[in-house]
Amino acid sequence: MLAANIVGAYNVFEAARRAGVARVVFASSTHAVGMYDEENAPALYRLEDERTFDEQAALRPDSLYGASKAFGEVLGRFYSDRHGLSVICLRIGFVTPTDDSGFLSPRDVDARDRAQARRARAIWLSHSDCAHLFDRAIDADASLRWAIAYGTSDNPRQIWDLDSARRLLGYSPQDRAPE
Numbered sequence: 001m002l003a004a005n006i007v008g009a010y011n012v013f014e015a016a017r018r019a020g021v022a023r024v025v026f027a028s029s030t031h032a033v034g035m036y037d038e039e040n041a042p043a044l045y046r047l048e049d050e051r052t053f054d055e056q057a058a059l060r061p062d063s064l065y066g067a068s069k070a071f072g073e074v075l076g077r078f079y080s081d082r083h084g085l086s087v088i089c090l091r092i093g094f095v096t097p098t099d100d101s102g103f104l105s106p107r108d109v110d111a112r113d114r115a116q117a118r119r120a121r122a123i124w125l126s127h128s129d130c131a132h133l134f135d136r137a138i139d140a141d142a143s144l145r146w147a148i149a150y151g152t153s154d155n156p157r158q159i160w161d162l163d164s165a166r167r168l169l170g171y172s173p174q175d176r177a178p179e
Contacts, residue, residue: 001064001065001068002068005065005068005069005071005072006068006071009026009068009071009072009075009076010075012024012026013075013076013079013085013087016079016085017079017083017085021085022085022086022142023085023086023087023088023138023140023142024076024079024085024086024087024088025087025088025090025134025137025138026072026073026076026087026088026089026090027090027092028069028070028072028073028089028090028091028092028148029065029066029069029091029092030091030092030093030123030150030159030160031061031062031063031065031066031069032059032060032061032066032067032069032070032073032091033053033057033058033059033060033061033066033091034060034061034062034063034066035060035061035062036053036057036060036159037062037119037123037159038062041115041119042115042118042119044122044159045115045118045119045121045122045157045159046118046157047156047157047179049157051159052158052159052160052161053159053160053161054150054160054161054163054164055091055147055148055149055150055161055164059073059074069091072089073089073148076089076146077146080145080146081146084145086142086144086145086146087145087146087147088137088140088144088146088147088148088149088169089147089148089149090133090134090137090149090150090151090165091148091149091150091151091160092125092130092151093123093124093125093150093151093152093153093160094120094123094124094125094152095124095125095126095127095130096124099126099127099128118157120177121155121156121157121177121178121179122152122155122157122158122159122177123152123155123159123160124152124153124155124177125151125152125153126153126173126174126175128174128175129151129152129153129154129173129174129175130151132171132172132173132174133149133151133165133169133171133173136165136169136170136171137149137169140168140169140170144168147164147168147169148164149162149164149165149168149169149171150162150164150165151165151171152173153173153174153175153176153177154173154174154175154176155176155177156176156177156178156179
């Protein structure tokens, strides 16, 4: 984490500043605010639970990985405020290697795995929705100086509020995890 998420984030923002790059889209993670998820589980994953957390939620990392992503967000804010760099932080949900949401079904698994499957369904982000989200962040209005947006697909249960991604970036997820 130190090399990639701390030193690496600094190098990206500093290189962008020195090169006069207009915008950095920072791949953050929902782990930067993952304690909201963790402290409200497993009830938070049920379809009838309507609680969501938006980009105004205070940073509450659930791990050292989450803390390293929170550092990148704060560093991005510094570069935006101090150097005028446009920074969009995308708090990415759960992207699977095979892009197959079918394994997220709670059938034929034990109770612990069912809770994990419910969580995964709530934060799943398909490959095509992920590409669309980054495309929208890159092409967002040039006047957008700073933003945080969540990245999940249009899942039946949403934990992370997609309003800022939709409103600021024009993100329109097309995929959906199974109920």
